[in-house]
Amino acid sequence: MTPRRFFSIVFAAALLALLPVLALAAPLTQVTWLGQSAYKIVTPGGRILFIDPWIDNPKNPKGAETLAAIDKADLILLTHGHGDHIGNTVEIAKKTGAQLVATFDLGKAMVQYGGFPEKQFGFATTGYFGGHIALLDGEVKVAFIPAVHGSGLEAAEGAAVPVKSLQYGGQPGGFVISVKNGPAIYHTGDTDLFGDMALVKDFGPIDLMLVCIGDKFTMGPKRAAQAVKLTGARVAVPMHYGTFPVLTGTPGEFAEETKKASPGTTVKILQVGETLTLPLAHAMKPPRGAGR
Structure with missing residues (x-):
C-alpha cells in the first residue's frame, strides 16, 4: 500500500468518526412553547418567528417578564383572529418591526381593527390556503393550511368601530413552516379533525406537529390523535389545553390515544417555557406538482 493510499484511508476513517460530532455542532432549530398556542421558533440562521404570541397567558407564570424581554422578532404568524391567539402581537410588532404572516383577510383586519402597524x-407576507411563500431570504417557507374553526376579531381601542365589536377576520387556518436545512413544523391553529389533514404532508414530511387538544373549542385528545395519524408526524406536541378550566383535554390522554392511533409518532409534552431542539431534517421541498 502506498503512503498516499494509507493516509487517504486514515483521513476517511477520521472524517466518518467526526460526523456525529459535526452534526451535533451544526446550528439547530429551537421551538419554545409559551403557553396556549404561542410558540417561539429560532432558525439555524438565528431568525426569530412567533406563532400566535399570547405571551402573558395564564399558563405562563413568567409571561410578563418574557414579553418585556422580547427585543427581536422577524415574523409573527397568526392562525386566526381570536384574542387568545392575537395576544401580544401588536406590542411585539411595534417593539421589533416584525412582519405579519397571515391570510390577506386576517392581515387587513389586524391593520384596520387590531392596531397592527x-x-x-x-x-x-400574505397568502391563502394551498399557497406557500418563501420568507427571510429563503430561510423559511410557509404553507397556508385550512382549519375548522372561527376567526372573528374583536376591535381594539383606536379602531373606527366600537371597542370589542366583532369584526370579520377571514377564515381560520394553520401553517406548515419549513426551515431551510431543518424541520417541517405543522401548527394546527384551532381546529377540529378533518380528512384533508392527510394531504398536509404533500408540503413535505411533517417532523413536528403542534396540535390543539383542549376540547370544547377545538378537537379533544382522541380526535387530535387521529389528526396526528393523518399527517404522519414524527413528533407531536400538544397545545391549547389547561389555560382555562373548560379546556379539559389533557396531554396524558393525548399521549395514550396517539400511542394507539399513530404508534410511530413520538409525543413530547412540553412545560411552558421549555425548548425543543430539532436536528437537521428535511431540506425545504416545494409541494408535489408545484413548479420549480
Missing part, C-alpha cells in the same frame, strides 16, 4: 403587513 400598516407598514408591517404586505403582499410579500
